[in-house]
Amino acid sequence: MFENLTSRLQEIFRKLRGKGKLTEKDIEEALREVRQALLEADAHYKVVKELLNNVKTKALQEDVLKSVTPAEQIIRILYYELLNILGGEKVDLNLGDKKPGIILVVGLQGSGKTTTCAKLAYRLSQEQRRVLLVGADTFRPAAGKQLQILGEKIKVPVYIDGSNPFEIIDGALKVAREKFSDVMIVDTTGRLHIDEEMMNELSELNKRYHPSEILLVVDGMTGQDAVNIAEKFNEKLPLTGVILTKMDGDARGGAALSVKAITGKPIKFIGVGEKIEDLEYFYPDRLASRILGM
Amino acid sequence: FKFSRVDTELLDELEMELIQSDLGIELTNEIIGEIKKRKISDMQELRDFLFDFFKSILDGLDYKLRLYDNRLNVVIFIGVNGTGKTSTVGKFAYYLKNLGYFPIIAAADTFRAAAIDQIKRWGERVGVDVVAQKEGADPGAVVFNAIEAAKARNKDVLLVDTAGRMHTKSNLVEELKKIEKIVEKTLGYPPSENLVVIDATLGQNVVRQVEIFHNAVNLTGAVLTKLDGTAKGGVIFNVIKRFNIPVKLVTIGEELDDLKPFDPNEFVESFIPEVKI
Ligand SMILES: Nc1nc2c(ncn2[C@@H]2O[C@H](COP(=O)(O)OP(=O)(O)OP(=O)(O)O)[C@@H](O)[C@H]2O)c(=O)[nH]1
Ligand SMILES: Nc1nc2c(ncn2[C@@H]2O[C@H](COP(=O)(O)OP(=O)(O)OP(=O)(O)O)[C@@H](O)[C@H]2O)c(=O)[nH]1
Ligand SMILES: [K+]
Ligand SMILES: [Mg+2]
Ligand SMILES: [Mg+2]
Numbered sequence: 001m002f003e004n005l006t007s008r009l010q011e012i013f014r015k016l017r018g019k020g021k022l023t024e025k026d027i028e029e030a031l032r033e034v035r036q037a038l039l040e041a042d043a044h045y046k047v048v049k050e051l052l053n054n055v056k057t058k059a060l061q062e063d064v065l066k067s068v069t070p071a072e073q074i075i076r077i078l079y080y081e082l083l084n085i086l087g088g089e090k091v092d093l094n095l096g097d098k099k100p101g102i103i104l105v106v107g108l109q110g111s112g113k114t115t116t117c118a119k120l121a122y123r124l125s126q127e128q129r130r131v132l133l134v135g136a137d138t139f140r141p142a143a144g145k146q147l148q149i150l151g152e153k154i155k156v157p158v159y160i161d162g163s164n165p166f167e168i169i170d171g172a173l174k175v176a177r178e179k180f181s182d183v184m185i186v187d188t189t190g191r192l193h194i195d196e197e198m199m200n201e202l203s204e205l206n207k208r209y210h211p212s213e214i215l216l217v218v219d220g221m222t223g224q225d226a227v228n229i230a231e232k233f234n235e236k237l238p239l240t241g242v243i244l245t246k247m248d249g250d251a252r253g254g255a256a257l258s259v260k261a262i263t264g265k266p267i268k269f270i271g272v273g274e275k276i277e278d279l280e281y282f283y284p285d286r287l288a289s290r291i292l293g294m
Numbered sequence: 295f296k297f298s299r300v301d302t303e304l305l306d307e308l309e310m311e312l313i314q315s316d317l318g319i320e321l322t323n324e325i326i327g328e329i330k331k332r333k334i335s336d337m338q339e340l341r342d343f344l345f346d347f348f349k350s351i352l353d354g355l356d357y358k359l360r361l362y363d364n365r366l367n368v369v370i371f372i373g374v375n376g377t378g379k380t381s382t383v384g385k386f387a388y389y390l391k392n393l394g395y396f397p398i399i400a401a402a403d404t405f406r407a408a409a410i411d412q413i414k415r416w417g418e419r420v421g422v423d424v425v426a427q428k429e430g431a432d433p434g435a436v437v438f439n440a441i442e443a444a445k446a447r448n449k450d451v452l453l454v455d456t457a458g459r460m461h462t463k464s465n466l467v468e469e470l471k472k473i474e475k476i477v478e479k480t481l482g483y484p485p486s487e488n489l490v491v492i493d494a495t496l497g498q499n500v501v502r503q504v505e506i507f508h509n510a511v512n513l514t515g516a517v518l519t520k521l522d523g524t525a526k527g528g529v530i531f532n533v534i535k536r537f538n539i540p541v542k543l544v545t546i547g548e549e550l551d552d553l554k555p556f557d558p559n560e561f562v563e564s565f566i567p568e569v570k571i
Binding site: 036039040041042044045108109110111112139140141142143145146148149150153192193194219221222223224225228229246248249250251252254255274 | 310313314315316318319320374375376377378405406407408411412414415416419429460461462493495496497498499500502503520522523524525529548
């Protein structure tokens with residue numbers, strides 16, 4: 001994860017440190033290279049622009065050029081700006097105070113929603129919560145079956161009866177009450193952020209069921225479009241967080257930077273594999289240090 | 295795009311547009327650099343330059359599907375997780391059927407939960423046989439079986455749906471080689487097409503994916519999926535430039551008929567910012 005970006009930044013910093021005393025031009029040159037590295041890592045154009053503007057302003061304010069270790073100071077400023085973008089502390093799930101709490105999982109086609117629902121269910125059931133998985137995707141061929149197989153594997157009950165999401169969730173609520181479930185995790189049909197009708201369906205779901213969590217699942221390998229996607233979902237729905245999947249490849253982390261910056265919503269988990277236990281908490285500070293190789 | 299002449303402001307805007315289309319910073323820099331070097335000043339000149347630039351990357355490749363007469367053609371679909379392989383197989387089977395071919399499908403994703411059910415549903419939907427074994431079966435064995443079935447049933451194209459796999463997992467990449475070898479050993483000739491399925495929403499990471507898959511099996515083409523979204527799939531120019539792999543098909547939705555051949559001119563047009571004067 002992010003090795004590519006990290007090694008490029010390391011190279012830029014090494015050059016900068018090697019220079020000792022810095023001129024304004026040195027700093028500009030270094031920041032230009034940082035920009036290239038971030039864009040190559042799929043960070044969004046606007047996010048990068050703002051990040052670097054902030055770094056420049058801070059560098060001026062702090063009189064970096066007069067410092068004894070100007071390179072270190074620049075890197076430190078960059079670290080805090082990155083952290084600022086990624087969010088501070090790790091943020092946990094909010095299961096609400098009513099039972100069952102509802103976690104609604106949404107996102108584009110193929111982003112990893114169904115898999116992530118099962119991973120969340122597994123994590124919560126490990127924490128001794130009673131979970132009901134709800135398959136409200138009636139569109140994708142065998143979507144319900146996929147969730148059932150996953151549920152069986154982790155011994156979590158799965159409810160999929162009904163011909164539309166409302167019918168399914170209504171039915172699931174009954175079952176959840178009978179079973180005294182703590183939380184329902186609802187898997188939804190993948191949809192494009194520009195599909196008006198399908199997006200309206202989500203806002204209806206939100207109005208009717210008041211989920212305590214609405215999690216947007218984003219493929220960690222997404223390019224510049226991550227911003228469009230997150231923006232549109234966030235406009236339509238009060239998202240409570242984001243889950244980035246497929247971070248086990250060599251995704252360069254651009255989507256991570258962009259999504260948080262644009263929506264202001266915390267990244268709560270990252271998916272790091274196809275197996276049920278491959279879901280990790282997201283620690284912004286660790287990531288920022290890792291990106292900068294600190 | 296509201297400019298009447300090429301100036302710094304326009305170039306900044308153009309740079310932003312190009313980067314946002316996932317062209318990558320290198321290619322974007324090359325384009326902007328070239329515009330400056332050639333001192334392009336007028337809007338029509340800019341438009342022509344952009345068209346020629348993109349077109350020249352695509353030129354010289356054969357975008358037609360390679361299917362041979364009088365023998366069983368194997369087409370393998372390869373890609374990272376969730377790009378659209380299974381649905382492309384379904385749509386492509388439908389497309390081939392309409393052209394008069396006799397396709398059959400191998401359910402060689404035996405790994406993902408309900409992958410077999412998913413492709414079977416597609417088979418039913420388009421009226422094409424699906425050869426499958428149980429979850430967890432060896433994908434190579436499934437392909438071997440499917441070849442036998444295809445021959446016995448006089449089919450002419452076998453579509454192989456493989457499991458999504460990260461290019462970074464070498465054991466899974468090895469498995470692709472095994473599938474390719476089984477085809478070659480059983481039929482005496484390689485697959486007609488090894489198609490890498492690329493999700494247009496993905497970014498620069500795609501270049502690495504293609505590089506690694508191409509090293510493992512000889513990719514003959516690409517499928518660009520999800521073009522009905524807002525992503526333009528600009529990374530494909532980087533892929534073509536580096537590996538000379540033509541795009542053969544694009545998909546533009548989730549319905550049966552949302553698959554069509556790749557049209558280079560149309561694709562290039564979608565990368566030229568509209569100019570409103
Ligand atoms: N390598 C890897 N694969 C993942 C991860 N999360 C999900 N996947 C895979 O991504 C593919 C798509 O996952 P799904 O859970 O079916 O995605 P979805 O969003 O439910 O898809 P639709 O319902 O069709 O919209 C599957 O092959 C999953 O195994 C991850 O963190 N790492
Ligand atoms: N909007 C849109 N969705 C698509 C397109 N192609 C595929 N999808 C959707 O993307 C999701 C994933 O498609 P699949 O065919 O299951 O992808 P896959 O590559 O087989 O996934 P794995 O086998 O899990 O790796 C499904 O919800 C499809 O309906 C397309 O062109 N446009
Ligand atoms: K598009
Ligand atoms: Mg799903
Ligand atoms: Mg599949």
